[in-house]
Amino acid sequence: xxxxxxPLRDIRFTMEEVVGLDAITALPGFEDATSxxxxxxxxxxxxxxxxxxxxxNRAGDEDGARQENGVVRTTPGWKDAWATIVExxxxxxxxxxxxxxxxxxxxxxxxxxxxWQAANMAFTLNPMLTQGAVNAxxxxxxxxxxxxxxxxxxxxxxxxxxxLTEPQAGSDLAAIRTKAAPEGDKxxxxxxxxxxxxxxxxxxxxxxxxxxxxxxxxxxxxxxxxLFVVPKMLPxxxxxxxxxxxxxxxxxxxxxxxxxxxxxxxEGALGExxxxxxxxxxxxxxxxxxxxxxxxxxxxxxxxxxxxxARNYARDRVQGKPVGWTGSGPASIVHHPDVRRLLMTMKSxxxxxxxxxxxxxxxxxxxxxxxxxxxxxxxxxxxxxxxPIAKGWCTExxxxxxxxxxxxHGGMGYIEETGAAQHLRDARITTIYEGTTAxxxxxxxxxxxxxxxxxxxxxxxxxxxxxxxxxxADGLASLQxxxxxxxxxxxxAARAVNWxxxxxxEDPRLAAAAAVPMLDLTGILVGGQQVALAAxxxxxxxxxxxxxxGFYAAKLATAHFYAEHTLPQAAALERTIIAGSATVxxxxxxxx
Numbered sequence: 001x002x003x004x005x006x007p008l009r010d011i012r013f014t015m016e017e018v019v020g021l022d023a024i025t026a027l028p029g030f031e032d033a034t035s036x037x038x039x040x041x042x043x044x045x046x047x048x049x050x051x052x053x054x055x056x057n058r059a060g061d062e063d064g065a066r067q068e069n070g071v072v073r074t075t076p077g078w079k080d081a082w083a084t085i086v087e088x089x090x091x092x093x094x095x096x097x098x099x100x101x102x103x104x105x106x107x108x109x110x111x112x113x114x115x116w117q118a119a120n121m122a123f124t125l126n127p128m129l130t131q132g133a134v135n136a137x138x139x140x141x142x143x144x145x146x147x148x149x150x151x152x153x154x155x156x157x158x159x160x161x162x163x164l165t166e167p168q169a170g171s172d173l174a175a176i177r178t179k180a181a182p183e184g185d186k187x188x189x190x191x192x193x194x195x196x197x198x199x200x201x202x203x204x205x206x207x208x209x210x211x212x213x214x215x216x217x218x219x220x221x222x223x224x225x226x227l228f229v230v231p232k233m234l235p236x237x238x239x240x241x242x243x244x245x246x247x248x249x250x251x252x253x254x255x256x257x258x259x260x261x262x263x264x265x266x267e268g269a270l271g272e273x274x275x276x277x278x279x280x281x282x283x284x285x286x287x288x289x290x291x292x293x294x295x296x297x298x299x300x301x302x303x304x305x306x307x308x309x310a311r312n313y314a315r316d317r318v319q320g321k322p323v324g325w326t327g328s329g330p331a332s333i334v335h336h337p338d339v340r341r342l343l344m345t346m347k348s349x350x351x352x353x354x355x356x357x358x359x360x361x362x363x364x365x366x367x368x369x370x371x372x373x374x375x376x377x378x379x380x381x382x383x384x385x386x387x388p389i390a391k392g393w394c395t396e397x398x399x400x401x402x403x404x405x406x407x408x409h410g411g412m413g414y415i416e417e418t419g420a421a422q423h424l425r426d427a428r429i430t431t432i433y434e435g436t437t438a439x440x441x442x443x444x445x446x447x448x449x450x451x452x453x454x455x456x457x458x459x460x461x462x463x464x465x466x467x468x469x470x471x472x473a474d475g476l477a478s479l480q481x482x483x484x485x486x487x488x489x490x491x492x493a494a495r496a497v498n499w500x501x502x503x504x505x506e507d508p509r510l511a512a513a514a515a516v517p518m519l520d521l522t523g524i525l526v527g528g529q530q531v532a533l534a535a536x537x538x539x540x541x542x543x544x545x546x547x548x549x550g551f552y553a554a555k556l557a558t559a560h561f562y563a564e565h566t567l568p569q570a571a572a573l574e575r576t577i578i579a580g581s582a583t584v585x586x587x588x589x590x591x592x
Contacts (some may be wrong), residue, residue, distance in 0.1 A: 060255025122255030133160025188268025199259025227280030252425030299398025306405030355530025392440030393523025
C-alpha cells in the first residue's frame with residue numbers, strides 16, 4: 001500500500017481560484033481566516049493525515065475495533081492519534097470560540113476532513129459524527145445543555161453519536177419504537193438502536209448520544225419523534241443505563257466500531273429533551289445533513305486515495321509493449337492506452353467532486369455568516385440543491401473510482417496485501433449510510449426539483465448554459481470542446497426537468513423510477529460545471545504566463561477529458577429518464 005500524500009496544491013487551487021476563498025474569508029466573523037491561516041491549517045492537517053492517520057489505515061483494517069468483556073477497544077494507535085486531534089484543537093475548527101472552537105470557515109474544515117478521510121476513513125468517522133452532534137446542540141440545545149456539553153465536545157474530549165436506526169425500522173424513521181418516559185425534568189429512555197458509528201469506544205471519557213425517541217403522548221409517525229441527549233457517563237461520574245450490545249462485522253471500515261446500542265435495560269437511560277417535544281426529526285436533520293455532506297466527502301477522499309495508489313502502481317509496474325510504443329523493450333503500464341483512460345477517468349472525476357464539495361462548503365459559510373438576508377437565503381437554497389448530489393452522486397462515483405483502482409492493479413488489486421481492495425471495501429458503505437442513493441435521488445427530484453415545478457433547477461441550468469456559451473466562444477479548441485459538451489449536457493438536463501414536472505399529474509411512480517438516473521445526470525452536469533470553471537481559470541493563468549510547471553495545462557487537459565468522456569453520458573441518461581421510467585413500472589413483478 002502506498003503512502004497517502006495530501007494533494008495540497010489541488011486543494012488550494014479549488015479553494016482559492018475556483019470557489020473563491022477571498023469571498024469566504026471576508027465574511028463577518030472570519031477576520032482571522034486569512035490566506036496565511038489557510039496555508040498553515042492545511043499544511044499541518046496534511047502532516048497529520050500523512051504522518052499520523054495514514055500509517056494506521058492498514059492496521060485498522062486488519063486489527064479493527066473489538067469488544068472484550070463488554071469494553072469496546074479501538075485499534076492500537078487510535079488513542080494516540082485521537083489525542084493528537086484533541087491537543088491540537090482540531091475538532092473545534094469550525095465552531096465558535098465561545099465554546100473553545102477556532103471560529104474558522106467550514107470551507108477550511110471541509111479541506112481538512114478530505115485529507116483525513118482519505119488518510120484513514122474509519123478513524124475520521126469519529127470527529128465527523130462529533131461535529132454533527134455539536135451542530136445540533138448548538139442550534140437547538142438549551143443554554144444549560146450548551147454550557148455543559150459543548151466545551152468538551154468541541155475539543156473532542158467527549159465525542160458524539162447519532163442514534164436513529166432501529167432493527168425493525170431501517171430508513172423508515174416513522175416506525176421507531178424507542179420510548180422516553182418523563183421523570184422530573186429528565187426522561188428515562190428504553191429501546192435499541194443499530195448501526196451506531198462509534199457508539200462505544202475507548203478514545204474519550206464520555207460519549208454523548210443524540211437519540212430519537214417517542215414521548216408517551218406522541219402522535220404516530222414522524223411527527224411524534226423527539227430528540228434527547230443521553231450521555232454515557234452522568235454528571236456525578238456514574239455510568240448511565242446505556243451499553244453496547246455488540247459490534248457489527250462489516251465489509252469495510254473495520255477500525256470504526258459500529259455498535260448495536262441498548263438504552264434502558266435496567267432503570268432506564270437518563271436523558272434530557274432537546275428543544276421542543278415532537279420536533280426531533282427536524283432537529284436531527286441538522287446532524288443528518290452535516291453527515292450527508294461529510295459522507296459525500298468520503299466519496300471524494302477514498303477516490304483520491306485509490307487514484308494515488310493506482311497512479312503510482314501504473315508508473316512502476318512494467319509489463320508488455322503498449323500499442324504504438326517506440327521505446328525498446330517493455331514499458332510501465334501507464335503507457336498503455338486503456339490504463340491511461342482509467343487513470344484520467346479517476347482524476348477528472350476527483351476534480352469534479354472536489355469542486356462540488358468545496359462549493360457546497362462555501363455556500364454553507366455564506367448561508368450562516370453573510371450579513372445580507374437575501375444572500376444567506378440564496379446560498380442556503382444552493383446548498384440544499386447540492387447536498388443530495390454531493391452525497392449521492394459523489395459516493396457512487398467514489399465507489400466506482402475505487403473499483404477502477406483495483407482494475408489498474410490487475411490481479412494484484414484483488415490481493416489484500418496491495419491495499420487497493422481495502423479502498424473499495426471501505427467505499428462500499430458510503431452509498432448506503434446517511435441515506436441510500438435512492439433516498440438522495442428522491443430528495444433531489446421531489447424536494448429540490450418538483451417543489452417549485454423546476455423553477456430553481458432551471459435557474460441553475462441557465463447559469464451552466466451561460467458558462468458553456470462563454471467557453472464555446474473562446475479561441476482555444478480544448479476550451480471550446482468543454483463548452484460544447486457542457487451546453488449539450490445542460491440542454492439534456494433541462495429536457496429531463498421538464499419531463500419530470502410534466503409527470504406530476506400522471507403516474508407518480510414514474511418520477512421515482514427516474515430519480516437515480518436524474519441524480520446521475522445532474523451530478524455529471526454539475527461536476528462538468530466545476531471542471532469547466534477550473535478550465536476557465538487555468539486558461540487565464542496560462543494566458544498571463546503563470547503556468548511555469550504545467551499545473552494549469554493539466555487542469556485544462558483534465559477538463560477536456562471529462563468533456564469528451566463523461567459529459568456525453570448526459571444524453572443517454574436523458575433517454576433513460578424520459579423513455580425508460582415506464583419500462584421499470586411496466587415489468588411484471590413475477591419475473592423479478
